[in-house]
Amino acid sequence: MQINKPKILMFFIIISAIGLDWQSCDTPWQPGPAPSTIIETEFVPGLNILGVVRLEDTTASSFVYVERAYAADEYDTWSDTLPIIKDARVRISGSGDTTSYIFRYYDNLSDHKYINVDFRPVAGESYHLTITAPGLPELTASASVPHLPEIDTNSVQVSADEVSFRLRTTADAYLYDVYLFCENGQLVERFTNNQISIKEMKFKFGSSLGNPLAIQIFSYDENMASVADATSSIIPQSFLETISTVEGGYGCFGAVSVLTYILP
Amino acid sequence: MKRRLALLLILCGGLRAANISGYIVDEKTGEAIIGVNVLIANTGLGAATDLRGFFVVRQAPEGKQTLRLSHISYTEREIALEVTDKALFLGTLKMEARALPTEAVEVIGQRRTLIEKEMDIASFQVDPIVLLEAPQLRDDVFQLLKFSPSVSISDPLSPQLHVRGGDPGENLVQLNGMTIYNPQHFFSGQAIFNPYSIKDIEMLVGGFDAEYGGRNSSILNITTREGHQSEVHGEFWPSTSGINGAIEFPVKKKATAMLSGRIISDLTYRVLMNSPNIMGDFVGSYLQKIGRTQLRLTTFYARDYLDYSIDNLILYFPSDIYENFQEGFITDTDNRAIGIQTHTLFRTNVLLETHIYHSGSRAANDSYVNFIFPDTVSNLDRVIKYRTSIRNSVQDYTAKANLSLFTFWNQTWKVGWEQSRLTFYNKIGGQADTSSRRISADLQAAYLQDKIEIGPLSLKFGIRSSRLMATETWRLEPRAALALRLGITTLKAAWGRYYQYLTTLDSRNREFIQFLDYYYNLENHKPVESTHYILGVEGFFTDKLEYSVTAYYKDLTRLYRLEYDAAKQSLELSDILEAGRGEAYGIEWLLRGEHERLSGWISYTYSHGTRSYPSLQNGKPYFYEADQPHNLKMLLMYKLTDAITASTTLQFSSGYPRTWETGRYNQYFYDPLENSVGGFPRDITPVKNNVRFPSRIVWDVGWKKKLRDGFGYHLMEYLGLEEAYMTVTIRNLLFLRRNPYYYFYFPDFGYYAFGTEYFPSISFGYTLRF
Known part of the structure; x- marks a missing residue:
């Protein structure tokens, strides 16, 4: 039998190509190829808060909710408990008021919020927030209570x-x-x-x-409005400017006024 | 005064040079033939026909001469002439098409079309036949252009192209000279130009003539077919989702017309997902010859509509899932244009072109995702309220005129004027709607250009002057180019400054795929500005194998950043526009041609591009979104027989830069009624584009066969048509070779690369021609 060298060569090339092709596969159960780094960037830890100065005739409706930001691969966002900070020192003071109000955390009483039953905000007044927590930078912020429409x-x-x-x-x-x-x-x-x-x-x-x-x-107020109207982040690996109205951390400290009118 | 008069007389004297001009058309169809070589025998003098089949042979010697017309697809023709010192207009000359033996699909035309090939340094010209011969291009002009060495992308699913480090909003797209805004379908990402209606595709990627302005990165010229002078011809492509076709026919003795259209509705989407959707585009072209004047009317309309809501899928899921979950999007866009062009030859030395058109684009896009995921452990519900809403339209009324003078010393003077009224409407919404903004502006421009040919040296100097509003000062845009022919090698160089008076909103990080540009005019702001420096060499290895090496540097002197979140806060441009700058540089190698039955091109590009804005990373430069340093592209076609063409496309490129998150924090949602807090993780991204995704490799093959038997052939016979074709496309031949699109983090597993161009697929098509 005569050997057909070109056909054998072609056969060998095709088999090799298929083999190489298969070797280059990223099977679905593998994580896949990783990106290369252009610029190493470090995570900057900090507190993450939502503080709301609420003008209405209800006791303890103003509150501060305190968490911390976390590294991208620190834990499972969906199943782990949130990084709530329970031992922070939370203080709010008014610009026209020398009194400082210490907001406290009451476990199982206030949905993880820091509250102060004596705090009564006034329309048009500016309030200053200071939060310190062990191992994290101090967070400060200010907000003005809007007048009622x-x-x-x-x-x-x-x-x-x-x-x-x-x-x-x-x-x-x-x-x-x-x-x-x-x-x-x-x-x-x-x-x-x-x-x-x-x-x-x-x-x-x-x-x-x-x-x-x-x-x-x-x-x-302006702070609450900027956060309330901010677009959420649902697209991975996209550049996002941090939404924050505070210094030394993340989150928002703002004010809201509530007007209720009973219809005749 | 006497000197000026003398100079004028000399110039007018130049107009009496013995130039020979005329038009060349196909004998049967009457369609203008591009790229016919028109030579005066034994003199070395000649010219090539342009897009309208028009030519001017300069300074023909007096006496009896023979004019030789040659084109690869036509039988050569010789015409005896008696040349005097007076200009000679030959009228319309006809050439007879000839049957070609089996050979490669032609990719090199000896053509001189809208631009002067011998002078142009930065263009990408393709015969649209490539679109029809390589089915893996999906009949899409933008898919084809992605194989240009000058083009890079930042998103494989988006039709937006970046040309030599520019942004998509810096690309001008013209259909028969009319500006088309947002020339892509939302639904498929395809260009809105039906390939069956296209006669010519040309993209200038830098070093534009003074005639072109208003965009700084590229000029894409799409020219439609003109119609058939004696018979009705056309082709159509039926499919399960719609129909695509074109028809050409005579209207009267000296008038022809072409109509084309596509209507596609995804039935699977419509029936199974209960989501109304339609995508369509229509082009009509009418050409009338009146003496030495060609009059052309073009109309264009495109529409996309899609209404998707998760509520429509209620049949497939438990109904309680919808209590706390809503998701959907509605997109409604249209595009329209209508215009009249004239092309008149006065004597043989003066050519006047006029154009009046209206073009408009309207886009209305809404998307939303709302859900509440109760958390009983931490008592902070996961809440997301995502809503984007964009209304954007631009209306363009333009009149322009160009005058070309073919004067002494082989000079060609061009002078032109252009006036546009642009009206913009913008409205951006998030959780709350903002007010709308409507503004009109007048854009004016004039230019003057001279081209001189001195032996092997060609020089071109031009200046364009433009302004946005009557109150603003005129801005000068000088341009210069040269070409030096040394045997079969040509050295080229170009320099030019460019201004652009509109910018676009960047919604890339807010829309999963950015399909559209949202236009804003730059009133009371300095225009986008860039300067191009280009150096190149090109030549032929053989008659049908050409090469080019081009290096470029672009100084992007002034750019603007306008992002969705900023635009949502205010529509006052002074509040939300941020000026920055950038640069782009690269070197492109291109080998293109035919060898026996093989044709196509291979290119390699090395390039980089950066941007810098004061508010981002303290103004430090970062890589722009489509920065892909290495880009190897290949499009090859092999004509197996007269009836079968096999084709392959390969792209191997560096990954694009993306922004890697370093951490997360909960973005809070405040419920005023309950006075409660919800949250959703938001990424912390201190540095823009700080990682590079893995390299991207895409390999597809296609097959086109003229049917000679079987059901498809017999159907064609039954319908009394002329030809039928079948196409086969196999995508992603590198089976399971992942091209990551996003990374998702899973605990105990790490980051998982989610790919889109991943699994191989096979598809079929069927085309009928008559």
Whole structure:
């Protein structure tokens, strides 16, 4: 039998190519190829907080929630307990008030929030927050309580399927959430703001919601507005500017004023 | 005054040079033939036809001469002439197509089209036949352009192209001279140009003539077919998801027309996921010849609509999953353009081109993800409220005119004027909507250019002057280029300054795939500015095998950063635009041509590009998103027989830079009604683009066969059509070779690379031609 060298060579090349191809596979159960580093970057630890100075007639509605930031590969975000800090020293002081309020952590009492039952914020007042925790940098922040908006009571009109009214906004509130509460549910409208203005509000609702009962308006200061309107992060390996209104850590310290109006 | 008059008389005297001009068309179809060599026998004088089949042979000697017309696809023709000292216009000359023996798919045209090939230093020209012969390109112009050595990408799923270190918003795309904004389909990422309607594809990647302005990175010129002068012809491609086709026909004695369209709706998506979707594009072209004037009307419309909501999948999941989970997106975009062009030859030395058109683009994109994942251990619910909402439109009304003078010493003077009214509408929403912004601006430009040919040396000098608003000062954009022919080798150099008066929003980190550019005008701001320096050498190894080596440096003197989060806070550009700068440099090798039955090109590019902005890393430069230092690309076609073409495409490139997170913190969501806190992990990314993803390797093969038997052939016969083709595409031949797209962290496992171009696939297509 005569050997066909070109065919054998071709066969050998094809088999080798298939073998190389298979060797280059990244099978699904393997992690796959890793990226190479251009610039080594270190994680900077710090506290991560949400502090809310809330202006309303309720005791201890202002609070500070305290965690810490964590390294990317430190633990499982979804199954481990959160890195809540329970032994921080949390102090809030007002610009027109020499008193400092120490906010305390009450285990199993306040949803991991630091609270102070004596703290009563005032509209237009600025508050300064200082938090220290063992092993972490000191965190400081400031926030101003927005003035309450005004509902023009003469403009309030209620019909079977609509509630409308005029709202006078204030220059120190940057974001508003306006709720209409009905017997069987509520409607909400959110809008940004940066000046004193008259805004025509109109809620249309179906009969399933029942009769309208009340309007509640939440006015957020600049800090709360910037965090509330920030886009979340759901795309991996994308550059994100840190959303923070605090110094020496992460998170937000802001203020919200609450106005409730019972419909006639 | 007398001196000026004398100079004018000399110039006018130049207009009386014995130039020979005319148009060359296909005898049967009447379509203009690009790249016909027109030579005066035994003189070495000649020219090549442009996109309209127009040529001018300069300074023909007096006496009896023979004009020789030659083109690879046409029978050579000779014409006897009596040349005097007066200019000679030959009217329309016809050439007869000839049947070619089996040989490679032509990739080198001896062509001189919109740009002057012998002078142009930085272009990528491709015959659109490559789109039809290589099915793995998915009939997509942008897929084809990704094989240009000058193009890099930052996302394999996005149609956005980066040309020589530029940003996608710096690319100008024109259809028959009309600017097309957002020329891609949202749904598939494909270009909105039907390959069956395209006659020519040309991309300038730097060193543009003074005629071009308004974009700093590249100019893509797409030219459509003109129509058939005597018969009805066309082709269409039916599939389960839609239909794609084009038809050419005569309208009257001296008028032809072409219509093309695609309508595609993904039935699987529509039926199984209950998501309405449609994607379509339509082009109409009408060409009328009136004496020495060609009048062309072009209309264009494209539309994308997709409405997806997780609620539509309720049939497949337990209903309680939706109590705390909503997800969906709606995209609604359209593109339209209409314009009239004229091309008039006055005497043989003066060419006037005018163009009036309207072009517009509108995009409305909303996406949202909301869910609450109760956490009973830490008592801090995982909450995400993700919403993006973008409304963007640009309307463009443009009038322009170009005048070319073919004067003494082989000079070609070009002078032109352009006026555009641009209207922008922008609205950006997050959790709350912001107010909208509508603004109009007038863009004006004028240019003057001279090209001189002195033996083997060609020089081109031009200056463009432009301004955005009547109140702003005129800005000068000088341009210069030279070409020196040394036998079969040509040395080339170019330099130019460029201004761009609009910028685009970067939504890359907010949309999973950035399909669109969202345009903003730069009112009261200095324009985007760059300067190009280019040096190259090109030549031929054989008649059909050419090479080029091109080095470039781009000084990106002024760039702007406009990101989604900033734009959401304010629509005042002075608040949210950040000026920065950058640079890009590289060297490109290209080997392109034909050898027996093999044709195509191989290229290798080494390049880098950086950006720097004061607010990012204290202004330190970082690699831009599509920085891929090494890029090897190959597109080869092998004509097995008259009826079968096999093709292969390979891309092997460095990975693109990405931003690696160093840590995480909970981004809090405050519920004012409950006065409670929720949170969702957010990455901490102190340094932009601090890692490079692994290298990317993609290898596909394709097969196109003219049917001579079987069901497809008999269907074609039954329908009374002329030809039928079948295509086969095999993708990702490097089986399971992962090209990571994202990394996800899993405890006890580490980071897992999630790939997209991963599993091999095979697909089939069927085309009918009549």
